[in-house]
Amino acid sequence: MTASHGERIRIRFQTRYGVLPAGTKGLFSAQLICAVGSGMTTPMLVIYLHTIRGLPLALSASISMVAALVSLAGNPAGGWLADRSGARATSVLGLLIAASGTGALAPVTTSGWAIGAVALLGLGLSIAYPALNALLGHLAPADSLNKSFALQYMLRNIGYGVGGLAAAVIAGRASPGIFQLLYLIDALSFIAAAGLVLRVPTRGRAAAAPEQAKSQGPLESFTVVMRDSRFRRLWLINLAISIIAFSQLHTGFVAYATTYTHVTPRIIGIAYLANTLTVILAQMPILTVVNKRARPTVLTALCTCMTIPIALVYTSAHTPRIIGILLLITAPAILAIGETLYAASIPAMVNEFAPSHLRGQYNGALILAFTVGNLLGPAISGFLLSSHLPLPWILIMLTISLIAIGAAALTSSRAKLGAHSWK
Structure with a gap:
């Protein structure tokens, strides 16, 4: 170089x-x-x-x-x-x-x-x-x-x-x-x-x-965090996208793609590669876009990008094989766009309005939403897909997606999330 x-x-x-x-x-x-x-x-x-x-x-x-x-x-x-x-x-x-x-x-x-x-x-x-x-x-x-x-x-x-x-x-x-x-x-x-x-x-x-x-004791300070209405809505979004997107990437996606779309592990590997490369290549451009957009727009885009992949995965089993494979590779790439939007938005928003003396508790509670989602998501997909119930699986995932989008709308319209702009 x-x-x-x-x-x-x-x-x-x-x-x-x-x-x-x-x-x-x-x-x-x-x-x-x-x-x-x-x-x-x-x-x-x-x-x-x-x-x-x-x-x-x-x-x-x-x-x-x-x-x-x-x-x-x-x-x-x-x-x-x-x-x-x-x-x-x-x-x-x-x-x-x-x-x-x-x-x-x-x-x-x-x-x-x-x-x-x-x-x-x-x-x-x-x-x-x-x-x-x-x-x-x-x-x-x-x-x-x-x-x-x-x-x-x-x-x-x-x-x-x-x-x-x-x-x-x-x-x-x-x-x-x-x-x-x-x-x-x-x-x-x-x-x-x-x-x-x-x-x-x-x-x-x-x-x-x-x-x-x-x-403040641990229970007292944690209660203070969860009483913050701004944080509760972001916590709900975090939980929802963890269930429908992050946890499904390594569980429901693989189970559905191999059982119903009948793809090989090689295709799964290519899909994961598409996800990783998209995160790496898109983070800087996405950050530039985020800095120029209002928070309501970013939160809505985030939830949308977390919803589309699960719909594409489900659709992949109901299309010609080559189209199904392309959908399976595209889905993790779109999810990666959602990941980059998430990285540049919600953690920063929480740390912006969190009081300095409770910053750790706010971050701990935020990550706890991911932990809960990473337990619930695989449990839901594992039970339903192993029971050959793909339609209830996708309906539950889409319902949770709508809850996330609704929470994003409420967060944007009812709460001022911080005193600073994103730029």
Whole structure:
């Protein structure tokens, strides 16, 4: 790469994102490293427990859900700890717990051991993510929150993609030693990320928040968060799009495409690739569009982009084969547009109006909506599609989509979500 070409990339980046606030470079680097490690191991967990460690397939799949169950408590706990003890300290704590969990998976031999390791991993991540979001909310100026959260989401996706590719290459030979190496590398990635977060400055709002939060207990502060009508509507949107979109991408989409559209795993892989590439390539242009549009328009577009993919997936089984395949590849790409709209909107909106001393709780509750959705979505699709009831499945998904669109309309028309513009 020539110097002039590198300079053009730097100028283009700063045109879209501006100069990054102090401390956020280290925070973004930490999350990129974490994402690479997680991308290497998360998709492999069921394969590792079943194929390498010899646990029954159903049990292996159930163990993989332990992390989400633990997160039901971990998300609000992480938010409360971030407000009480500081977002940086809580982030480091969560990352180190996650490191111990994924590291313990390397030598796992029994189901009990696996459950404990996955529970530790889930607890660590569920504590770390609200704290990391709160830390970013503290560090980024109010007028660049949407840019900062959009960049964070894009870097996480790049990390997951790179990690997934690395795992596909490294794990080509399914041996215990190779998989152990992957989980040890993942553990080291969390430790390295914790070291980077420790170097993030905690000045101004980030330092003042814990002192103001110490007078409130966890239940009291969480109740205050959920009484905020602005937040409740965004929470409902978060829950809805998690059920119909994010969780379906790896459950209902695969089950329906293979069972009813009868496509091969190769087509599924191409569809996932379309999703990842679209997120990476579209985030910067989408951010430019978001900065020029009113929030009602963005929220409506977000919910629409989360609704269209599930309709395309259902339609794919009722069209000629080539059209069905194209629909299956297009659906995750459209979902990716929705992901980029989400990354540049809702997290920034929440961090904009959240009081500084409750920023962790707001982020913990917001992520809790995803956790609940990631439990409900697969449960709904798994039961209905395994029972050969695709029509009730799509009707339920579309009904939830309409609820999300309605909540977006109410959010836009009844509430002023923040004092700053998006530009």
